[in-house]
Amino acid sequence: MAAGRTFPAVLSAFVVVSVAISARIHRARPTPYMDEIFHIPQAQKYCQGKFTEWDPMITTLPGLYLASVGLLKPAVLLAGVKVSVACSTLLLRATNVLFAVGNVYLLWAILRKIHGQTTDPLLQCLNAVTIASLPVLYFFTFLYYTDPGSTFFTLFMYLLCCHGNHVLAAMMGFMAVMFRQTNIVWIVFCAGVTAVNLVERKHQPKQDPNVLVTLYNSIRTVLQYLATVSHFAKVILALLPYAMQVVVFGVFVYANEGIVVGDRTSHEACLHFPQLFYFFSFAFVFSFPHVLSLSQVSQFLKYDKKKMALLLFLLVLSYVLVDRFTYVHPYLLADNRHYTFYVWQRVFQRHPLVKYVVLPGYVYCGWSMFHQLGKTRSPLWQLVFFVCVLVATVPQKLLEFRYFIVPYLLYRVHVQVTCYYRLLAELILYTTINAVTIYLFVEKPFLWPDSSEQQHFMW
Numbered sequence: 001m002a003a004g005r006t007f008p009a010v011l012s013a014f015v016v017v018s019v020a021i022s023a024r025i026h027r028a029r030p031t032p033y034m035d036e037i038f039h040i041p042q043a044q045k046y047c048q049g050k051f052t053e054w055d056p057m058i059t060t061l062p063g064l065y066l067a068s069v070g071l072l073k074p075a076v077l078l079a080g081v082k083v084s085v086a087c088s089t090l091l092l093r094a095t096n097v098l099f100a101v102g103n104v105y106l107l108w109a110i111l112r113k114i115h116g117q118t119t120d121p122l123l124q125c126l127n128a129v130t131i132a133s134l135p136v137l138y139f140f141t142f143l144y145y146t147d148p149g150s151t152f153f154t155l156f157m158y159l160l161c162c163h164g165n166h167v168l169a170a171m172m173g174f175m176a177v178m179f180r181q182t183n184i185v186w187i188v189f190c191a192g193v194t195a196v197n198l199v200e201r202k203h204q205p206k207q208d209p210n211v212l213v214t215l216y217n218s219i220r221t222v223l224q225y226l227a228t229v230s231h232f233a234k235v236i237l238a239l240l241p242y243a244m245q246v247v248v249f250g251v252f253v254y255a256n257e258g259i260v261v262g263d264r265t266s267h268e269a270c271l272h273f274p275q276l277f278y279f280f281s282f283a284f285v286f287s288f289p290h291v292l293s294l295s296q297v298s299q300f301l302k303y304d305k306k307k308m309a310l311l312l313f314l315l316v317l318s319y320v321l322v323d324r325f326t327y328v329h330p331y332l333l334a335d336n337r338h339y340t341f342y343v344w345q346r347v348f349q350r351h352p353l354v355k356y357v358v359l360p361g362y363v364y365c366g367w368s369m370f371h372q373l374g375k376t377r378s379p380l381w382q383l384v385f386f387v388c389v390l391v392a393t394v395p396q397k398l399l400e401f402r403y404f405i406v407p408y409l410l411y412r413v414h415v416q417v418t419c420y421y422r423l424l425a426e427l428i429l430y431t432t433i434n435a436v437t438i439y440l441f442v443e444k445p446f447l448w449p450d451s452s453e454q455q456h457f458m459w
Contacts, residue, residue, distance in 0.1 A: 047087035063178030170241035192384035
């Protein structure tokens with residue numbers, strides 16, 4: 001197939017499959033479900049021009065509803081259809097299918113920017129579709145949730161950042177925050193990556209087998225670079241668009257007396273450090289075709305006194321963080337509609353020692369992630385990414401896989417993929433999980449003892 005026709009053909013297949021699944025899910029559940037009972041009525045109020053009415057149970061900013069109005073309201077004017085039709089449950093959900101298609105394009109463009117346009121076109125297209133099919137993200141393509149749109153604007157921001165268009169990148173970051181406030185972290189990430197790129201164009205930090213020494217050298221290189229007035233001014237100028245967004249967000253948090261709008265009772269911040277370990281595990285499971293190999297395991301287990309000392313320190317630190325900072329949200333124990341309920345019940349609640357037994361696994365998953373990133377990204381870039389992942393995940397009390405979508409995608413696009421077999425294995429893994437999840441949602445509804453409303457399994 002000609003290189004110029006490869007991506008449109010792959011994208012068309014993605015669209016056809018997604019539209020078919022969307023129609024099937026809507027037939028199975030034509031009425032709002034879960035968080036949709038808040039999102040859909042709110043969007044319909046916006047469609048009717050009632051912008052001052054707000055459901056106090058909604059905790060995110062109105063980006064989702066504004067985007068839906070912008071996409072669907074023109075249908076009222078051009079086609080002469082009723083507002084109730086244009087902003088029906090079906091069409092509101094369909095806006096997320098559009099975002100999902102946009103995510104495929106953005107991932108493809110980011111992969112081309114990071115790994116070069118000379119890479120095998122078919123491999124690159126399949127890579128983009130595979131990443132966009134990440135089960136946790138792909139499932140919410142078919143419901144009216146914030147995830148597809150939040151991901152779209154965050155990826156758009158990162159693509160523009162990679163191309164050096166920082167003003168437009170900051171604008172896309174603003175839109176991402178309007179979908180989900182925690183995306184402010186990824187605005188800071190883009191600012192950090194921009195600063196790292198400026199520094200490393202002039203100075204490459206001295207590499208050392210000891211990771212801590214390399215990080216020390218990297219930070220010292222940054223300070224030396226910023227000590228020059230012209231360099232400092234150049235960094236400030238590049239970061240100014242992002243800084244303005246951070247300032248605006250700070251004003252919002254101050255005026256709102258917190259990051260959450262609406263109901264705050266279920267979204268209290270805490271230092272839930274094991275969230276970082278859950279994310280490492282999540283990333284390992286969904287990228288294992290690329291990161292799991294005998295050579296990599298052998299490299300991890302290869303004896304080295306300095307490395308063993310560092311691993312021992314990490315194990316002890318992990319033990320302390322798990323022992324002192326593990327929190328269990330009431331939703332995790334009570335809501336049996338989500339996969340996390342069963343993960344917690346059938347793994348972590350089997351025995352009090354389970355959370356300690358898996359500590360070596362956490363360390364390996366984390367090492368595996370940064371070992372992969374080290375093939376394409378510098379230690380300083382990895383430090384910025386790690387800090388942002390830490391800030392994005394640790395304050396969350398609830399174990400919710402949706403919180404891992406953006407950091408996972410930003411990790412996964414930097415994994416160098418050169419093998420069709422590994423990529424196909426990943427695609428098969430994602431397709432299987434998606435098929436099972438959609439099958440359970442559509443074909444296996446169930447009833448709670450105290451309710452006549454059908455419930456569905458979901459992420």
